[in-house]
Amino acid sequence: MALMAGLRVPARALLRSGCWLRGAALAGAEAAAGLGAGVRRFGSQRVLVEPDPAAGVAVVKLKSPPVNSLSLELLTELVISLEKLDNDKTFRGIVLTSDLCGVFSAGLDLTELCGRSPAHYAEYWRALQELWLRLYLSGLVSVAAVNGASPAGGCLLCLSCDYRVLADSPSCVIGPNETRLGIVAPFWFKDCMVNTVGHRAAEQALQLGTLFPPAEALRVGLVDQVVPEDQVQSTALAAMARWLAIPDHARQLTKSMMRKPTADRLAKHREADVQSFVSFVSRDSIQKALQTYLEKLKQKG
């Protein structure tokens, strides 16, 4: 543990947050991304937004150490940032990435799913639904720059974007591993998988809880490009330029035509989906399975 400003912070969390290691690299990246001295970052504690108004693009970085697990706070802050960007005519696209080294997002925060009240599970699930609907249907072009492991809910975030660039590193696995935890992905995650990789590949991956290494993720169509780790963000920005070459109104209507039927399946039955989640996660057997998995993760650490 390291001591910082009176707080006990795990040293590896500090390293992951990149604060110490990447100061100089960040200045270079900002220059490359066109972030001039006058352009200010904004965002919140767990979501950093680096705007490039001239390009109409904002880089949205998850920074919730140690692993960007989707806590209620992170979900809420991300929804607020996305809403702000969606409503700001300056922006036409976002690149979604991680500010941590080696992890894009560990998926749902399992501590939100263990030993809490039904009311908490319901609040949490509503926040997850909100994030998914906002990202999946956003009028902005969304490119995921996947610079680390992205299991389960992390994979869902990526699948909700328009385009995915994955870092070519053995640790950068991505996929729906829920069944390995003894839990079930929600139907809207299943729908996203089917829409992206087709029914057969989705069925296999979802049942087996497959975490795909980069080459396999590319082969199955889960991601669109695999590039060396240090080129993930620049490749995402290059992809963004191709998408932004298309007039917004035509692209947005087409996106809506492709995605609205999938989103509507949830939008029309949100409360039933919440109740289904609450009763599922409250089962003793599910609580035991999640607890055991969390303990294994902690022992490993």
Ligand SMILES: CCCCC/C=C\C/C=C\CC/C=C/CC(=O)SCCNC(=O)CCNC(=O)[C@H](O)C(C)(C)COP(=O)(O)OP(=O)(O)OC[C@H]1O[C@@H](n2cnc3c(N)ncnc32)[C@H](O)[C@@H]1OP(=O)(O)O
């Ligand atoms: C029939 C009716 C059906 C009805 C269905 C209705 C609804 C559906 C119901 C349920 C759906 C639930 C959907 C869930 C989707 C999910 O996202 S579940 C989460 C899955 N995520 C994972 O399995 C990832 C677990 N983590 C890892 O594999 C690794 O941490 C990592 C991401 C690969 C990073 O590895 P690394 O070695 O760098 O880090 P550590 O493993 O050492 O972890 C550091 C630290 O962080 C804690 N932690 C890791 N992941 C999580 C997490 N997801 N939540 C909370 N905490 C996490 C870990 O415990 C360590 O903690 P520390 O030891 O205290 O530091």
